Amino acid sequence: MPSEEQASMTQKPAVLIPQTCEEDPPCQLPTWCSAPDAGLVDANIEVWRVPAEGSGPEPLLLGRRAWVHFGRRHQCPKGGRQPDVELQTRTASRKQAVLLRNFHGQVFIMDLGSSHGTYLGRNRLQPNTPKEWRAGVTVCFADKATETFE
Numbered sequence: 001m002p003s004e005e006q007a008s009m010t011q012k013p014a015v016l017i018p019q020t021c022e023e024d025p026p027c028q029l030p031t032w033c034s035a036p037d038a039g040l041v042d043a044n045i046e047v048w049r050v051p052a053e054g055s056g057p058e059p060l061l062l063g064r065r066a067w068v069h070f071g072r073r074h075q076c077p078k079g080g081r082q083p084d085v086e087l088q089t090r091t092a093s094r095k096q097a098v099l100l101r102n103f104h105g106q107v108f109i110m111d112l113g114s115s116h117g118t119y120l121g122r123n124r125l126q127p128n129t130p131k132e133w134r135a136g137v138t139v140c141f142a143d144k145a146t147e148t149f150e
Contacts, residue, residue, distance in 0.1 A: 015061065024081070043064050071086070071093060087142070089143040089145075091115075092116070120139055
């Protein structure tokens with residue numbers, strides 16, 4: 001959830017991430033990665049993209065997806081998997097990170113071996129090692145000077 005200062009800025013309309021994905025994930029997913037139990041009332045989640053400058057925060061509605069790919073969009077003529085959430089920083093990797101869920105509704109973030117790293121709070125994540133992403137903790141991908149996610 002954004003701070004009061006962020007909330008006072010003009011908020012962008014929510015971006016709905018598709019709830020199903022026909023493409024293969026960008027990595028081998030942990031065996032525990034799954035959509036949250038249908039009986040969990042509060043399993044729908046949203047993440048806020050907070051730009052460093054300019055416009056206000058942008059809510060990303062992730063719903064009950066089991067995984068969401070974060071990365072830099074590429075212009076490859078051969079096609080290939082595009083990220084679910086396009087990162088704005090130029091130093092982000094095409095396969096930067098993946099948000100993971102489990103049956104209990106917990107949220108995890110996993111760096112995919114990116115060159116400039118993924119940061120959970122102030123800590124750089126080890127590649128391919130999921131870490132729980134709790135409410136109120138900021139994540140940045142490669143460069144916090146461009147945008148952060150809460």
